Amino acid sequence: MSAHKCEAGVRSGYWSVACGKNAAYEHEGRWYCKTHHPPNVKAKQDARDAKWEADWKSRREAANEADSAKLEVYRRADCYPDLLAALKECAAVCAGETMNKNGLIRALEMSRAAIAKATGVQT
Secondary structure (H helix, E strand, C coil), rough: CCEEEECEEEEECCEEEEECCECCCEEEEEEEECCHHHHHHHHHHHHHHHHHHHHHHHHHHHHHHHHHHHHHHHHHHHHHHHHHHHHHHHHHHHCCCCCCCHHHHHHHHHHHHHHHHHHCCCC
């Protein structure tokens, strides 16, 4: 039987009382059981904090990815009118409605501009 008892305070109802378990660890002149030994308590708290931080970081990254995906959908939707106009112009050239050099060049320029806006890459 240990000569020392744990000196850590624990809650018992409305009061704080000494733990009272047999103490096996001394820390800064006071005796503690394994549960209340300050380095053990700190190690457990650090492990909980690290787990919480990792969970929070993964949730934050998932939210950022979802926001990025939503922004990409909006960006692509903004490109729709330009792509439609370019497609109509190309269809008109192919149908022979504007079969001159200027109509072909205009359709090509509109197509390149719309594709560049949609993809973010200059063609």
